[in-house]
Amino acid sequence: MQPRTITNNEIVLAAGDTIQSRTDTRGVITHANPTFARIAGYSVEELVGSPHNIVRHPHMPRSAYYVMWEMIQRGEEFFGFVKNRAKNGDHYWVFTRVNARRDASGTINGYMSIRVAPPKREVLAEWDAVYAQVCAVEAALPRDQQCEAGAKAIVDYLKSRGHNSLTSYVMSQV
Numbered sequence: 214m215q216p217r218t219i220t221n222n223e224i225v226l227a228a229g230d231t232i233q234s235r236t237d238t239r240g241v242i243t244h245a246n247p248t249f250a251r252i253a254g255y256s257v258e259e260l261v262g263s264p265h266n267i268v269r270h271p272h273m274p275r276s277a278y279y280v281m282w283e284m285i286q287r288g289e290e291f292f293g294f295v296k297n298r299a300k301n302g303d304h305y306w307v308f309t310r311v312n313a314r315r316d317a318s319g320t321i322n323g324y325m326s327i328r329v330a331p332p333k334r335e336v337l338a339e340w341d342a343v344y345a346q347v348c349a350v351e352a353a354l355p356r357d358q359q360c361e362a363g364a365k366a367i368v369d370y371l372k373s374r375g376h377n378s379l380t381s382y383v384m385s386q387v
Contacts, residue, residue: 221304222304226330242260242264244261271298276347281293291380293308294336346370
């Protein structure tokens with residue numbers, strides 16, 4: 214089981230770092246590049262076969278992933294800022310792009326994610342605060358109500374910033 218340690222130490226990705234991974238339809242890692250392993254502190258062998266949430270930081274609300282899954286299931290690409298946790302409890306921020314992979318008949322057969330250093334680090338404080346607010350919304354509700362309420366909180370935040378789309382808001386920050 215993944216340790217629940219949080220060190221509050223940040224790993225800052227270099228401009229040339231590109232983290233790549235692929236998963237099956239259940240979110241189990243089928244490919245992890247060496248950069249992913251190096252930054253997350255796992256070996257490639259530890260990552261492949263593990264659920265992708267092995268790097269989920271507890272400060273990331275469940276509903277952020279709910280929104281991501283909803284988008285990619287509709288055939289949209291997901292772009293966002295994500296705080297991940299390394300094996301030793303350190304964290305690292307990424308700007309991520311996730312999309313579905315499809316077979317020749319168009320059926321989703323997995324997912325691909327490419328993550329790089331956030332182009333503008335100054336937006337991370339905002340996303341840290343947004344995620345904390347969404348986590349608070351989730352914590353106040355029974356588990357079966359958390360994701361929908363958290364997704365609504367994200368949509369409400371986007372509207373308060375003058376955006377109707379997560380993608381348009383995120384892309385305005387890069």
